[in-house]
Amino acid sequence: MTDTYSLQQYVNDLKEITGETADEKEIIGRVGPLAERLVADKSWLQQKYYETDEEQGFGVHLLHEEPDHTLAVLIVNWLPGRGTPPHDHGTWAVVAGVEGTERNIRYKRLDDGSRPDHAELGVKKDFKADAGDVVAIKTGGIHAVVNETDRITLSLHTYGKHINYTNRSQFNLETNEKKEYIVRVE
Numbered sequence: 309m310t311d312t313y314s315l316q317q318y319v320n321d322l323k324e325i326t327g328e329t330a331d332e333k334e335i336i337g338r339v340g341p342l343a344e345r346l347v348a349d350k351s352w353l354q355q356k357y358y359e360t361d362e363e364q365g366f367g368v369h370l371l372h373e374e375p376d377h378t379l380a381v382l383i384v385n386w387l388p389g390r391g392t393p394p395h396d397h398g399t400w401a402v403v404a405g406v407e408g409t410e411r412n413i414r415y416k417r418l419d420d421g422s423r424p425d426h427a428e429l430g431v432k433k434d435f436k437a438d439a440g441d442v443v444a445i446k447t448g449g450i451h452a453v454v455n456e457t458d459r460i461t462l463s464l465h466t467y468g469k470h471i472n473y474t475n476r477s478q479f480n481l482e483t484n485e486k487k488e489y490i491v492r493v494e
């Protein structure tokens with residue numbers, strides 16, 4: 309595609325899609341190709357999106373959210389050798405690779421979910437996502453992201469709702485503890 313596709317057009321399309329359907333599978337199916345299109349042309353990319361957070365292991369930059377925190381678009385940069393604990397999002401997620409290769413580990417719940425602070429996880433899928441690849445995760449899906457390369461990687465994350473407002477969880481694989489997961493956003 310030769311015509312440029314701006315962040316604003318992307319946000320307009322997100323609003324149109326979610327205005328037309330509440331079906332999460334359909335939303336993800338329609339948002340994925342648009343996210344892929346947005347990351348194909350990086351004219352919107354700014355140097356500040358590389359500013360990272362040593363303590364957290366990754367830097368999060370908010371590009372857009374609606375006043376009610378829905379339709380959040382974020383850039384996440386990942387420091388070499390760093391990543392996230394296993395976590396869910398409390399909403400749907402579409403992640404498109406911008407730069408570098410990120411390892412994605414998908415988990416399934418092995419317990420019955422009857423204890424609120426407890427979760428047992430097993431690996432479901434372990435794969436690498438390159439620049440231009442799109443990873444879609446339904447509400448409730450659990451994954452971890454790791455940058456195993458020696459350079460900062462960058463990805464564009466779109467969520468049904470800003471992940472700090474969804475009451476989502478992080479999971480400890482050693483202790484099976486499940487607790488709140490809030491990230492620092494620039």
Ligand SMILES: [Fe+2]
Binds near residue numbers: 395396397
């Ligand atoms: Fe995630």
